[in-house]
Amino acid sequence: MSVTEYDVIIIGAGVAGLTAGALLASRGFQVALVTAGEPTACLSTGCIDVCSGNHNPLAGIKELPDAHPFHLVPEKTITESLDNFLKAMQEMGIPYTGTLAENRLVLSALGTFKTSCLVPSTMKAAPQDTRDSIHIISFAGLKDFYPGYIISRRPNTEFSVYDAGVASTMGIAAHFEEEDCLERFISWLKGQNVSADRIAFPAVLGLESADKIVKMLALRIGKPVFEIPTIPPSMPGRRLFNALKDYFRKKGGTIYWGWPVSGVEKSGKIIEGVTTASKGRPNSLNGKSFILATGSFVGGGLVAGRETITENIFHLPVHVPGARETWFENDYFSFSHGIGRAGIIVDSSLRPDGSPLENIFVCGGILADTEILKNGCGHGLAIATGQRAAESCMECLR
């Protein structure tokens, strides 16, 4: 068994883990990030929701229920972390738009508005009301996008269908990365004689170069162009993940990809290392401090059994919102299903409550009482608590 030594070991490659990792690595710490695979961020819209219930997200945070983990992060850390995020994404070539003072609207694939704080530049030109007319470009065979849904919500909406020769989200995105394909598309689009105010696309406009492609299309057609987030697989989610991952590596972090944690080595109240089930042989990664950012149920950080809910790496105490029958309400659209409150309760340094372990910090979706859908706080909370967990680690290492 090989053993490697680090200052900090982070488990989970989602927005929280990568945010924490980048900060620690940029401050000169030796950081390893281990992950079982791709994070749920790849399934997301790429939008950074901070607090969608209030016109002003920063003010909205203050109104969240007392138990919400956002209250554990000082306001200064929240603003700093989101500033860091904006700079990092700018540096990685996927700029974001928005401020903590005001939420923006993103047109959804159903024609409704999704409220978010920081949005990818490719969604910047989305209309902020129902007045502007829109021309939607759909793609032949693309099974996860139907303009009819949007047309039902918006007057003055029309659409045309382009045959890219491929039908999957990923395939079309790759198609747009090819210069001659893009040119062929532009000449087709010019032939459509679009009269609407704006041109909308499902989010398939390239993988690495989406920002450039959107700007180029807008310039060549002479109209604002924007993307509409799609159901998974989601290009904006994947772009976000790739950028965060590359940024972390650029700062000097190491990623152990496809290495699910299979064991923990402890000495009393101190975690000394984690064992990972990698191909060939088990590997031990030793660290002085640990960050758990494995996400909620979808990410696999929390596991629901028939009786209870567990965290299966460090076996931290999990806050379980009552017996199984209380996890869900009868109304699907209640936004208040008990399960949304499940997770790890932490103190102000994000150390787990009720656990004797001293050198572990928890951040992101695995935290208790987040109620992410109700509060509209997904990636925003991950960024803020990721930064907070990194700061706690630094204090711990000092």
Place this chain on the structure above:
Amino acid sequence: MIKADVIIIGGGATGCGIARDLALRGIPHCLIEKGDFAAGTTGACHGLLHSGGRYAVNDPIAARECYDENQILRRIAIKCVEQTGGLFVRLPGDSKRFRELFLRSCGEVGIPTEVISSTKALDLVPNLNPEIEEAIKVPDCSIDPFRLCMLNIRTSQLRNNLIFTRHKVTEIIKSHGRCIGVKATDQSTGEAREIHANIIVNATGAWANMIASLAGCEVPMTLAKGSLVITNHRLTNMVINRLRPPSDGDIIVPNEAVCLAGTTSLAVENPDKIGIEAAEVDTIISEAGRMIPHFNNTRIIRAFSGVRPLLKSQKMDSHEISRGFRIIDHQNGMYSIVGGKLTTFRLMAEKMVDTIMASFNLKRACETAAIPLDGQEELSGYPLSKRLADMKDIVCECELVNRKEVERIINQTGTRNVGDITHRTRLGMGPCQGGFCTFRALGIMNDMSVVSPEQSMAMLRDFLQRRFRGIRYALWGDQLREEQLVEYIYLGILALEKPK
């Protein structure tokens, strides 16, 4: 106003079977169903084509009927029946005396049995509990109740009889004390229809008393709720029964890509108000887990209940009430047919139509047992290879349904309901329970201008609420993960609703 000789109310197996029998005997009829075919008890059963073994001890007449019908349906409904065979397994502690009684009763009824060792049984079904004492082989099969109804009704449709689904009967029209017709409302448009006939057949199963009361009649019945769970894959290729007196959680049936396990039996008052308790789900899983241990940690994708319309009896435990059926002549032009089982639906229809023929003074013998169901030649049947033949434009990845198939159903039925597509193609019946493909199916209906964009949004909302009723009692483990993802898609990515 529409005129027919016979009106059938109810589009479950019994109603569809009666329609086919009438069609083959040349009697013009009209069938009215308030939802879709097989939407009630028929579609909520475990899809077992009984060998009769389960009833041999307590109800030998019903057992014999089951066995005979089993043999008939294997011949006439070849694309609905999978000839799985069945095992009755005896676990340590299960009564040996019951085993003797079971074998003797099956012998008396005429159901072929073969006692096999546990080793042989494990060869047949490797997932079986290795501790079983022995197993008894019986000719159980699995049957697709949705397809069965669709194919039965096909004969009526081909002969230009009128079939109204999504029509709710609101009134039984009477004249001089006789039932002469019904008024029904189209559930999607609100349009009212009046249909007249000489005879009205009430084949509404658990709802029979409600319909009878519209004509001032009564149908004495006991309603027993039975709950079932569905796994995400097949844990057995044979039907597995527990060799003991009928009890909760004593059967596992493989069906298409999944397994169904059940059932429970609880008396209920109103067939429209049935829920499932977490405890029922736990009971089924732990009992099924005794026969197939892997059941305890397999993924459950859905839990649901159906209501058995049983003949009224003094017996308190509904497991013991006869599964036989009865035709009630209300002496006013209306008949109710209640009780029975999915397995004996054809026989029930035959007896019902015999009665109708007698009242019309017509003589034409029943042919339903001899003629195969119409429309089977165009069906693929189960083999996956046939479904994979056209992998283009897959809409439902779990059940491999492609766009062409969805479009075909929409064109063929003119449906405006996504549930109708599900019942005909299995779209949305897999692990994600329609989480991904319903968005697509409604999008396709939208593209084809079958529904307006506004309607498709409302239908999406309605679908998600109904879907949730089926899965909320099976939410833990991977199914809970899937559900959280689906919730994130509709409420997070698509912003279908906003928090209140």
